[in-house]
Amino acid sequence: MIRVLIVDDDFMVAKVHAAFVAALDGFEVVGTASTGAQALDEIGRLGPDLVLLDVYLPDMTGLEVLRRLRATGSPVDVVVISAARDVESIRSALHGGVLHYLVKPFDRRTFEDRLRGYAALRGELAALDVTGQGDVDRVFGGTRGGAAAAVVTPKGIAPETLELVRRALGAAAGDGLSASECSERTGLARVSARRYLEQLVAQQEADVRQRYGTAGRPERRFTLRPSAQG
Template sequence: MIKVLIVDDDFMVAKVHAGFIQRTPGFAVVGVAHTGGQALVETERLQPDLVLLDIHLPDINGLELMHQLRDVAPDLDVLVISAAREVETVRKALRGGIVHYLIKPFSQTDLHERLEHYLSAYQGLDASKVEAEQSDVNRVFGLSVSERTLPKGCSVETLELVESALKTAPGDLSAAELAEQLGTSRVSARRYLEYLHDEGALEVRLKYGVGRPERRYVLKGR
């Protein structure tokens, strides 16, 4: 369960945000603060995983407060929720290492999407393994399949078919088997498989027989 502290000077807005978060599986509101001073005390006391932080607070700028909060909770993540739209403010927030910047007003769906991304990407990276694969890093930074730099001659549409075939396969697949299933050449099928292997999404198993061992591919974790 992700422990969340809400920091907002508006009592009603903080209450609304708390309601949004409580309706998102995997998250629990552990506290609310309306000033920077309160936020510092509550962060040290509660040690939340994530703070929803407003920029405009009565006693301190939220970006200055962010560094103080991390002094008492070094592993703290920060999601800025603010009406502040100045480009320089957004830049400073990004340099400060926030997980997202959500401009008020926003809908429950907007916040839900950010929380879901945080849960799957940031928390998943922490718990998954000792070393990160490129696919793990892509997920943290929100890089979708359509934004990847694919090998020359490859398409997003075919890559999605390859990934679907791997997901539905009862076991590992060779390039020849995948090529027959998709109606492509073996060279093309291997190009996609090797790309996914380089991304860290696949494991390679060698099948020994006569001649060179056959490379067989399977999704990690299967």
């Protein structure tokens, strides 16, 4: 089992990433951290195999966390997950020995592909004894995935939050959710929850219907399509 620590100052993003990790066979989330200092403490205390590290943290950058880890000789594997796109951040991450650098926003499939690739690399290294050049080339090729493609979503629609709403809708009973119910389950404002629900409908991942009550305006109910459940 690969033990993962998630470092992100946005609790909602950390929650979504934790759900992604938990859904993958062979992975478990052992903790989360929202600051650089907390990340360093938790890495020392928990000894995770893999850290999913954001760059923008309130007390220090994730790159500073990475530098401190390497200065102390920590062997923990690191995947950077950040909106930082500048070359200097990417160069610093490479110098710190990160395995991947995922640029936000990205889709769930890209996230899962990177973690599955990491798991395959660990398995291959564990199985190797004496390596030839072909083995070395294969291992080093496996540590670098293709560039993560940005997800094209309308302005104001964050892929991580869209996934949170998708999961809430998927966990609902057969009658689905109204915007108010989705708001209660996700912590989003009602107007935001409705906008994300409507985006799922626009992407043909959800259906919407009117439910008529005894009085007042009809209620719009959203249900996730089976093909969108993962």
